[in-house]
Amino acid sequence: MAAIRALIRASHPGPAVLVTTVAVLLGVGFGRTPADIVLIGLAVMAGQLSIGWHNDHLDLDRDLAAARLDKPLATGEIPAGAVRWAVAVSAVACVVFSLLTGPAGGVLHIAAVASAWSYNQFYKHTPWSVLPFVFSFGLLPAFVAGGPTAAPWWTVLAGGLLGGGAHFANVLPDLADDAATGVRGLPHRFGRLGSELTAAGLLLAAAIILAVAIGRWYALTGLAVAVIAIPVGLWLGRNHGGRMVFRTVMALALVDVVLLVAGSASVTA
Structure with missing residues (x-):
């Protein structure tokens, strides 16, 4: 149980729950069916979990250098291999759930998550760090509505x-x-x-x-x-x-x- 709690903490659960909640509420607002709203919530949650775990895995050396006691990877509460598996599983789930909402919107969400990963991997240390946030959050309403022209x-x-x-x-x-x-x-x-x-x-x-x-x-x-x-x-x-x-x-x-x-x-x- 301690390892599971540590894995959850490493996923950045606060932002994950917040963004998922916003997506679900947008789905209700846009009049999506209950089944679609469930799939949207699962897709966004999976995507956000993958982003959080990917971020903490990449930041392990930095968190060790800064002696971050709030980072389970840096404190040794969970091994790096477990986080890599969590990233892979959540990323696959994100792709599957996203496409099940409909191919037009699903591709947009996959692109948004890929953009967030690019922030973790490349843009975080550059003057262009804001661009993935603008791109990913801008795509969220279009994904939830069902496609590029639906929102x-x-x-x-x-x-x-x-x-x-x-x-x-x-x-x-x-x-x-x-x-x-x-x-x-x-x-x-x-x-x-x-x-x-x-x-x-x-x-x-x-x-x-x-x-x-x-x-x-x-x-x-x-x-x-x-x-x-x-x-x-x-x-x-x-x-x-x-x-x-x-x-x-x-x-x-x-x-x-x-x-x-x-x-x-x-x-x-």
């Missing part, structure tokens, strides 16, 4: 902006550890303040696109909340600690997710 263009654009903002927000807690082990993605080149502002700007842009496209009172209310939250969060961060900025950015990402799901539902309403 409105503004959901794809908003998804890409949300992914870009999530990248800048996600690295904020790890900037120091990443710098110590030589990771130099785009957020690291921007620095903390630059990354905070870029994350907020991308997420705000997504909220604007979604609010305008949906055009209903709840969408405009969500946009108003986002516009007010950004300067307040940045001010609190400067005066009461950087974690407030991170929490504000994550709250803004949540607003975007809610608007994206609401937007998918408005398409079929």
